[in-house]
């Protein structure tokens with residue numbers, strides 16, 4: 001079976017460096033928020049070309065902390081997409097703010113600016129842009145829109161490690177960016193981890209307090225924070241894995257290009273090509289098909305695992321049935337959720353695996 005991810009077939013050299021990193025931490029005798037975290041924070045800030053990176057427990061906390069660091073809370077509305085991991089919207093609720101859902105563009109599945117405009121009210125404080133599947137797109141329009149309206153632009157970069165547009169990296173376009181290093185992400189830890197990135201020193205300082213009970217100096221708590229500290233083992237592992245990220249990302253892009261060049265089944269639609277090569281890091285390679293379930297069954301038969309990101313848009317999740325949304329509806333998101341399918345596209349795939357996926361997709365016939 002060609003899997004969606006295959007950590008067991010990662011290079012032996014990476015495995016050895018990760019084991020050495022674990023040993024380094026165990027021998028240091030320091031396990032939470034220490035030198036390994038500081039080192040990885042500096043490395044990730046450099047990678048994203050931002051001035052500050054604050055390691056946190058996971059991606060959802062990075063979003064919540066970004067919102068709270070901006071004093072976005074009760075009564076404030078944050079516009080985002082229903083076609084995302086549930087965590088994006090849950091983070092807004094957890095910050096005490098009000099999520100408002102705008103629809104997406106059919107060709108990218110990314111937030112539609114026209115729909116965002118329809119969601120604006122007197123209470124709007126921020127747009128939470130999700131770089132879904134690893135794509136950064138139409139950034140200048142969102143920046144300009146937020147600037148003109150006085151809204152914060154916050155980026156959910158959980159799927160967009162190393163994605164760049166016009167020479168700048170995901171997380172550096174808005175006032176803050178939130179990364180997840182969940183194992184399956186393009187840069188994944190063997191556990192939970194996350195990072196907030198920003199060029200704003202005050203937000204960085206506040207996030208640094210919020211992740212640690214709101215503590216300013218030891219045992220002094222000027223604000224109510226949470227426990228979202230990054231541990232040394234995960235940071236040390238991420239430092240080792242970061243050394244491979246460019247090579248792994250480039251392999252994802254090569255695989256995706258082969259898919260684009262050779263998939264020619266008229267029943268299977270590919271999403272739009274990225275604005276530039278760097279603007280898509282292919283966390284997921286997603287196609288749409290009116291007979292999605294039949295395509296998924298066919299691919300499973302041909303030895304190709306697939307997943308659906310996401311089968312249920314946020315506004316159809318039980319706690320969110322009455323969530324605020326575009327008054328014109330969220331029809332494109334609903335259509336996308338009913339037809340989308342994610343194909344394997346990860347750095348451990350061989351050329352033979354890539355060809356197998358292409359041939360299997362091309363052989364699909366509508367019953």
Ligand SMILES: Cc1ncc(COP(=O)(O)O)c(C=O)c1O
Nearest residue numbers: 058059060085087088158180182
């Ligand atoms: C788009 C998006 N946002 C947020 C998150 C939350 O990250 P985490 O699982 O590390 O909390 C994820 C991860 O699933 C994600 O894909």
